[in-house]
Structure formats: C-alpha cells, structure tokens
Amino acid sequence: MDATAPKTQLGKNLFNDYGMVFVLLLLVVVLSALTLKEQSPEGEEAGRIVAERIIAEQGANVSVMVVAESTPVDEAFVRGAVAALETAGATIAGSVNGKPTDARVAIEKALAEGKTIDAVAATGDTVEWTIYDRFDGIGSDKCVSPVPYTWPTFAKLDNLLSVANQTAIYAIIAIGMTMVIITAGIDLSVGSLVALASVTAAIAIRDFGGGENASMAMMLAGCTAGIIVCGLAGLFNGAMITRFGIPPFIATLAMMMMAKGLSLRLAVGESISEVPDSFKWIGGGTTLGLPNPVILMIVLYAVAHFVMSSTIFGRYVYAVGGNAEAARLSGVAVKPVTLTVYTLCGALAGLGGIVQSSKLGTGDPKLGLMYELDVIAAVVVGGTSLMGGEGRIFGTLIGAFIIAVIKNGMNLMDVGSYDQQIVLGAVVLVAVLVDTIKRKGGRG
Amino acid sequence: MANKQPNVPLLQMSGIEKSFPGVRALSGVSLKLHKGEVLALMGENGAGKSTLIKTLGGAHQPDAGTICIDGQPVKLSSPTAAIQAGIGVIYQEFNLIPALTAWENIFLGREKSGVFVARKEERRKAAELFRSLGVDIPLDVPCRQLSVAQQQLVEIAKALSQDVNILVMDEPSAALVPQEVEKLFAIIRDLQKRGIGIVYISHRLDEIFEIANTITVLRDGKYVGDAPATEMTRQKMIEMMVGRSIENEFPKQATQRGDVRLSVDGLSRGTSARNVSFDVRRGEVLGLTGLMGAGRTETARLIFGADKLEAGTISLDGKTLNIRSPQDAIKAGICLLTEDRKTQGLVLCRSVRENFGLPNLKELSTAGIVNKPKEREAFGRYVDSLSIRIPFQEQLAKNLSGGNQQKVVLAKWLQQNAEVLIFDEPTRGIDVGAKHEIYQLINQLAANGKAIIMISSELPEVIGMSDRILVMHEGRVTGEITDMSSVTQEQIMELAIG
Secondary structure: OOOOHHHHHHHHHHHHHHHHHHHHHHHHHHHHHHOEEEEOOOHHHHHHHHHHHHHHHHOOOOEEEEEEOOOHHHHHHHHHHHHHHHHHOOEEEEEEEOOHHHHHHHHHHHHHOOOOOOEEEEOOOHHHOOHHHHOOOOOHHHEEOOOOEEEEOOOOHHHHHHHHHHHHHHHHHHHHHHHHHHOOOOOOOHHHHHHHHHHHHHHHHHHHOOHHHOOHHHHHHHHHHHHHHHHHHHHHHHHHHHHHOOOHHHHHHHHHHHHHHHHHHHOOOOOEOOOOHHHHHHHHOEEOOEEHHHHHHHHHHHHHHHHHHHEHHHHHHHHHHHOHHHHHHOOOOHHHHHHHHHHHHHHHHHHHHHHHHHHHOOEOOOOOOOHHHHHHHHHHHOOOOOOOOOOOHHHHHHHHHHHHHHHHHHHHOOOOHHHHHHHHHHHHHHHHHHHHHHHHHOOO | OHHHOOOOOOEEEEEEEEEEOOEEEEEEEEEEEOOOOEEEEEOOOOOOHHHHHHHHOOOOOOOEEEEEEOOEEEOOOOHHHHHHOOEEEEOOOOOOOOOOEHHHHHOOOOOOOOOOOOHHHHHHHHHHHHHHHOOOOOOOOEHHHOOHHHHHHHHHHHHHHOOOOEEEEEOOOOOOOHHHHHHHHHHHHHHHHOOOEEEEEOOOHHHHHHHOOEEEEEEOOEEEEEEEHHHOOHHHHHHHHHOOOOOOOOOOOOOOOOOEEEEEEEEEEOOOEEEEEEEEEOOOEEEEEEOOOOOHHHHHHHHHOOOOOOEEEEEEOOEEEOOOOHHHHHHHOEEEEOOOHHHHHOOOOOEHHHHHHHHHOOOOEEOOEEOHHHHHHHHHHHHHHOOOOOOOOOOEHHHOOHHHHHHHHHHHHHHHOOOEEEEEOOOOOOOHHHHHHHHHHHHHHHHOOOEEEEEOOOHHHHHHHOOEEEEEEOOEEEEEEOOOOOOOHHHHHHHHHO
C-alpha cells in the first residue's frame, strides 16, 4: 500500500456514493435545457403585479376589467388582481373566470351599466383573445398582462412538486425493498400488498368505522389495519423463507398472487368509496406547501437511513446479506433479522397502498399493478446489489427520482407511452451494467 | 532435472508490472521455468504471488513486461487463452460449481457430445483420474457435500485433465493432510517426468525443500532472488521472504496451567463426532489433530453451537452450558475462528471495521445505536497491536491479503475477551511473518489464563505449539499425547490412521 491508496480509494468511494446523484443532476440539467420555453407568470402573485403595473401607468383612478380562465391558478390571478386594485383604490369594472364568450358578456354588461373600462388585466393566455377589439375604446392595446419570462417547463415548481408527489409512493415502498434486497432477497408481493392495504383499510372504514362519516380516529384505525395486514403478509413471506428455506422469489411470488386474489375477493372486484374526506387528506393534502406524501417520504427516508447506517439492526441486515453463515457464526440471529426485514417491507408496501388509495379517495383492488417492478428498478438503479450485502437507502431515493424524472421529462416532450417503456427498460439495464463493470474493475 | 535443461526455457516472464488502484502489486518481476522443473514461488501474503499467477492464468493483464512460452511471446488475454497456451492454474479459491458432481465439474465447459452429455464416458474418465491420483472421491454427490480437501483434489484432477505443459498450483496442499500431500508429490514427480513445468506455491517450508528444484522469492511485489533448492536453507529463505531474521519458527512459551476451564463430555453428532470427551485447562493450548474428516472441525462446531448437538454436555468452569446457537456460545465466552475465513469468518463485501464490530456491537452501542467513534477506537487498538496492514478502516475485507484477513477475524474475537478460544487451522494460507505473530498471540492468550484449542493439520505446528495433543479418527478421539518432549510426527500419524 503506498501513500496514495487512501486518496484514490476515497475518490472511488465518493463516486460510488454520489455517482447516482450526479446522474440525477445531469438529468435535471438536460431536461431543463430541453423544456426551456417562454412562460407566463401565473396565480395570485401575477395578478398583483399586473394590477400594480396598471396603477403605476394610469394612476389609482382607473376602472379595470379582470379577465382570466377558470382554472385554479387563474382564479388566484383574479383574486390577486382584484385585491391589489381595491387596495390601491381603483374601480373594478368586472372580473371574469371563463371563456372568451364569458368575457364578452361581462364587458357588454359593464358597458351597458355605464361603467368605463380604462384597462384590462389579463393573463398570458387571455391577453391573446381577440374579443377586446370588438368594443370601441377598449382594444387590445388596453390589455395589461404579466411580462413573460423564459424558464424550463420541467423546472417549474408545480411540475417538480408533482414529480415528487408521484415518486413518493414508489419511494416509500422501495425502502422496504432495499432492505430485502440487501439481505440478498427479493419481494415480488409489494404491488399486490398495495391493493390489499387499500381494500382492507377502505372496508374497515366502511364496515366498522362509519363509512363517509367515520371519525378521524376510526379512519386512522382503518388505515393501521391495512398496514398491519400487509405487515403480517410480509411476516408470512419471511417465515416461509427462513423456516422452510423457500427461495424469496418463489415465496413472494406466491404471496403476490394470493394477496391480489384476496383483495379482489374482499372488494368483490370493485372500488370502495365510502370513506370520509379526512381519508383523502393523507395522500391529497399539503403541509407547509409540500404534498403530504412527499413529507412522509422525507421523514421515512431519514429514519430508514439512520436505522441502516447507525443501528445494530442495520449492521446485521448488511451482514446477513453479505454472508449469512459468517454472520451466524459471529452471533447474529440471522432468522429474526430476515423475518423483521420482510415484515417491514410488507408494512411499508401497505403504507404505500394507504397513501395511493387516499390520493384517489377510494379503496381499489386494482391498485399497485406492476408496482413491484418499478420499485425493484428504483432500488437497482440506486446502486443496491442484487447479490446482497451492499446498497444504500438514499441511493434508492435517488434511483426512484431518476426513474420519475425520466418519465416526467418524456411526458413533457410528448414521448409516447410505448417508447417510454423501452427507455425505462434501457435505463435499468444501463444502471446494472455500470454497477457490474464497476465491481469487476476493482481488485478481487 | 538440471542435467538436461534445454537452453530455451519453457516459460519466461520478464519485467512484469501490475498496479491496482492505489497498490503496486508487481514491479519488474521476472521468472524462468524449464521443462520438468518444479519452481517454488515463495513470499509472504501480499508479496505478489497471487497477482503473478493470475497474470499467468489470464485473469489479470500485466501493465508491462513480456511472457514467453518456448521462446515465443504470448498474450494471455483470458483464462481460455492461457489454457490454450498450455498453462493450467489451480487457484487457492475453488472454482467448482457446488451443485455439480466431481466429474461434471471436471468436464464443465468441455463436454464432448453435441446436445447430450456423454455421462458414462465422463464419469469413467473422472474415476480414472482419481484412481491415478490414488484418491477416493465420491463421484456422484454434489461438490458442496465434499470436504474442503476433497474439493481441492477435484480441482487438481480438473487441471490435470486439461493437457497442459505448465501447471501452476497455488497452495494445493493447504487443505491436505500429510498422507495426501505425499500422494500429491508423487503425482507432481510423475508430471515432471512427462516434461511438465510446475510453479508451486506453498507456505509449508518443509514441502518446498522436498519437492522444489528452484526457489524464487518475492517480497512487496519485487523479485528478491532465486536459488536451486539444494543451495537454500530454511533460515535463509525465511529471511529473504520476511526481510528480517526470525529466530524461532514455533516460539512456544511454557505457561502455568490451572484448573479445568472447558470440559466436554460425550459430544455426538452422526458419524462426524462420536462420544468425544476432553478437558482444557486454564492457560493450556490443546492441539487437536487428525486426518481430513476426522471430526475435528465438527467437534469445534458442536462446542460453538454452529451445529446441533445430538448428545453430550459442555461445561465451562464447572458450570454446564446449554448452547443451542453461536449466540449462546459467544455469550458464554466461547469463540471459534473458523477454518475457512472467506466463507465463514468474514463478510467480504463489508468493511473491516464492520466485520470487527459484528460480534461486538452490543458492547459498542447504546440503545441499539452503534457508537461508531468507540468502534473505530476499539478496532484501531487491534490494528496497531496486531499490525493489521490496511490503508483505512473502511477498506473492504475482500481487498485484504489472507494474513490480514485472519488478523481482522482475530481482532473481532479478541475484543470479545472470551475465556475459550478455538482456532481452526489458524495459520492456513498465511505467510511466515504473520504465522509467527499468531503463534505469539496464542502464547499471550494462554499466559492470560485462556483455554485454547488449536486444530491443525500441520504436524510441526501442532507439535511446536501445543501443551497437549489430542488425535481424532473418524469422529472418535483415538489418542492423547501429554509428553511433549518426545512426541514425533510418526507417533501422531499412527493414532490418526486409527
């Protein structure tokens, strides 16, 4: 060993640990460049800015018509513009959320009432409408709209949040899958467990919790029941594997089929929508501006990282996967560790199912179809070795995001869904290839 | 052989260079092998022997230097190319498929017929090969059921079945008992007569003087020197390998033996252990020896709880223990250093620090959370005291040489501060320098009042390091030797044969 050994080794480790982060960042940069487009400011803030510009140009003594479409962001635009104009003391000649015809009617009405229209506060889209020129004294030159700017569609905050929101469920399930794969196992049942959790929770709420009028406590109890059932399914997987030595692939394949059938049977093949509104908050609500699933994901990843890197249990999981016999002969209780890992994986799949179910507002036995494949892909792209013993929790998070970002980018660029599958397959292959080459490159 | 050496060597390697990230494994190594010659390649672990033979086997490509066969430069770009060039390499790590039988492994990838394997033909040829080796290997059981030594013999048979001019053997005798080594030597001498050149690597110095014509010594990836075996002495060779002089190969120190610490009575499991009983005293090194499959390792595994006990009792300091798993044994203060470091001793894909921590995590953590600074500090102490050569604690266990790996395994058990230590082949595949350090450590542990069982097939080691010797045969204890002043290898062998 010469003196340079630690340095190069450290550099190598740095690449191993953060290589995938670089890939993700590169993807973000490339997609941003590819989706660069002229954007119009939107929402409340844009409305306020437009109002301020009108005041600045024509003074506070103006009569303004606010025109926007009927989307939530445009409603916010109108709110913002009206509020700012009223604060400044201007007159609101009228406000519209709708189509060009709605705007024409509103303008006609205002003029018929004898109001004057000194300016039209319009959004980037409504300013393009041609109706203004039909009226004398208005014309499109009186329209004031937000100044457009150039920004990648991909990097817009709401797009990024929606990517994160969609990734969250896969990422949450992938935590358990990462642990399972680190023990040199696999869990094919997670997709079916998503459906099982969804159905179990919805039925529990409908039949025992009071359905649509269920209290918060009953709703949470129902969700917990769904997670517990999936945890038990995971425990069953683990028992088959440790007690009878059934290969994980087979044991969990069987569970995948059984859980799928069970959820369809429980739900009689239909979705269950007798759930309270509070149920929908879990997956559909936001906290501090972030979608709840994203927050849940962040918290779970922080906990899982800590468990895997700093606790005895985490150490044992790696040791069991790296060399179960050496672990056993070092005093590690191999079977209980394996059992725990499969149970956790089942419970996390259940949690993913609850979140997905809550997003949709129903319990659906058809949820989670093929999720296991996306989840395994995320783990593998994240650098966890299927041979066991190696892998990182945060690698999986990066892997899940790499897949989600590629999917999103392809959607934004109008790549067809068939082509998307081809690309995603290739991505998984390349990730494993890079990992394999990296492994062979090392000594021994 | 020296009488009819042709001018052109069979194999000539010159100026071989090979670097790995951060490590210069070989720098300017040269080697010459003639027809019918046995060349012993000597050096400590990490000296570059393994890298050199991997270069010969086509597993590594040298960064610089030339390899000539019969004077013609060759490029060994793959293991297949090496075999085609007439070079067969038997690596120390087995390359057998555990699920296939011996004969299937021997002919793997070289099956004769088109679609169907010529089973009878292959099986017959394999049987012939084993007969010519004078060994008895069950032909129709999967290799995973064969013992380490039997698997090694399959490896040798496999290499012999390929028509090679040059045969490289990396520690072929490591898993063999003296009788089998003699058989191996007979085979090697036979191959010599056929004009095959042999590169032989072994840490057993006695063997080298018995079989080698020429000795080439490497140290730290560099060529140190070579000499005909007749002109080399044991002392001189050790000095060349280690780079300093070692006074006494077996530095046994007399210790004060105290009360009985470990006592086993009537241990039984199938045919591998039948009614095994013995005691080990405080400060005593009990040598446990016998032929391959005599039940030594099996006995150790029973004491350690690695296998299920069918009958018998184990007691420590007079208290009967109920050991059902390695966890129970460790808790009671019994440790086992397994014979196979790579498959049983270490989690190769994890760092040495984590390997060290594995049995010690409970003591190194609070409320289930590992105290990493404490772990690093504890391991650091052993890195210093055992002089483990690692660039840093996060180094993966698989990147270490055999001696350093063994020291990591030692460190993890020393941290346990166990009362009974069972060493199963503690010096197998380990170089002279590290061997010496392990012997001194065993002395020190005995001096501290530990009870030690040392399982070994190397009779000089057993005789040199034990206070008392127990010999096993077919699962039974067949003899005990207490008078260490007059014991001979023949005496032990007689008991070992049964």
